[in-house]
Amino acid sequence: MKYTFLDLVKKIDVVPYYYNPKEHKSFRDSVYTFVSHDGSFRLGYMLPMVAEEFKKHSDVVKVDDKTREVCIKPSLNTLSARNQAFNKIARIWREKCAFDHLKGWRDELYTIYDPDKKPYMRLERAFCPLLGVVMYGCHINGYVIVPGTGELKLWVPRRSATKPTYPGMLDNTVAGGMGYPHGCLETVVKECYEEAGLKAGYVTDHVTSVGVISYFYQYSKGEYASEKGFVQPEIEYIYDLKMDPDTIPHPVDHEAQDFTLMSVDEVVERLKNGEFKHNCAGVIIDFFMRHGLITPEDEPDYVEIQNRLHRKLPFPTR
């Protein structure tokens, strides 16, 4: 099967929109809402099996099966109290192997925000999809304009065959999660070195911040087959890195097995074959749209793709 660009976007923007009341309701009926300590805002959506497990921690949350809410206790009214309480639960669940997903434990904290865009909680990265809270990353499009012809080509790595997630699939030039306390540009510089051997000075000289993509992902199949349905609202900060033809990225931490400089036609073909990791396909479609390589003249789903790659999530964000 050949995917359309919209098919690829639908693989990451999965949760139904409220405009489709039937599908939206059926989704909402399948999850519990994770609610702030003062009841004033929602933090995420979680599966009933996670809510069930939370019932054993009535000092931290109140689980209401009628309203289908998991509410943080009012007494947890500071950032540090919440950090302590929830990361303790994460460690307990990890130790007792409550969820396979926690096998991906990273020792990396992700920040969750309140409606004023202030840090509300910091949680172990592998714990976040269990709670369905918003996660953040940075993705970098490394590209070259071929001298003479002016042709645009993209540096495309293949993920290592031994990576636990999406082994062997094609990826963005560089990409990484935004762990605390790193900012966007800082994460970009760090990951460009770790994943592609690019020096900090080179990256800051050549990189441009160009926007975000955001979407509402739901695991169709767990990264661990036993667990599907975790919800992952996601925001990826996007950067373009215009590289000169003489700079060749090379794997340092071996998350990538190799890099190939691909023509746009080759990238399009591999996208349509489904060879790219899902969210990386979204990043490249956004890149192609910003660079006039996908246009309203030739793409019938142009507006829908643009909108769904910039979805406003129903939770507070950075």
Added chain:
Amino acid sequence: MKYTFLDLVKKIDVVPYYYNPKEHKSFRDSVYTFVSHDGSFRLGYMLPMVAEEFKKHSDVVKVDDKTREVCIKPSLNTLSARNQAFNKIARIWREKCAFDHLKGWRDELYTIYDPDKKPYMRLERAFCPLLGVVMYGCHINGYVIVPGTGELKLWVPRRSATKPTYPGMLDNTVAGGMGYPHGCLETVVKECYEEAGLKAGYVTDHVTSVGVISYFYQYSKGEYASEKGFVQPEIEYIYDLKMDPDTIPHPVDHEAQDFTLMSVDEVVERLKNGEFKHNCAGVIIDFFMRHGLITPEDEPDYVEIQNRLHRKLPFPTR
């Protein structure tokens, strides 16, 4: 007062999101929903005074004050039947001066789409805001990279003092509505000549399609003071036009009174002063974000701005 970039975005993305149930409900209670002939989808939101006027056309629509819906009659089951019926009403209302807004009559048809992205209806442009249907335009950012310094500057026109709408305000280099039967690039080429004297060959050689912005506008004050509250969901196709320093745009149709090549700092200052037409401010903010001139490091509302400038509208679109 100095506006933030988010303040400027909020001036065009006005209608409350469903995530704010109270504001959203109060908005929904203030409008009637315009519904397709088969009841399967919504076309727009209209004010009660428009729904009231529609009651005199029971051969074309059924107005239900209980459900607050204006439903197209099932018999109007073809594109041409709907075109005929609604444009007849538009002409009648114009003749009897039912709404001041129709004084802006353009003799220009806008296409309304169904959920399959097929044309559903074509309506006089000035009639569209009365029905609250989605409208389309093209906006072009003409910019210059100054040789030597590499500084980016923008070509900014001032709207003619005699224009009926937003007289004397600053604007995008070129912008125009997408009237039937013109496509996006065709509209760009046409408007670039009419508004800025740029030849077709020059435009097609230098222009790049870079995305859309979309937002849910509501008139806070009518363009005609007696009528406020019309709803205008809008999609603008965005193009960047990289111009060489020797090409100087000049008004042809005199919609603009003059063009100034402005530094980024000057544009930012004038944006923050509120000197730009509202939706043109949104276009420039999007431009600045794509060009790394507004970054996540220095803009606290970065994600919210990106999302609100790409709002998925609750109606079918192209």
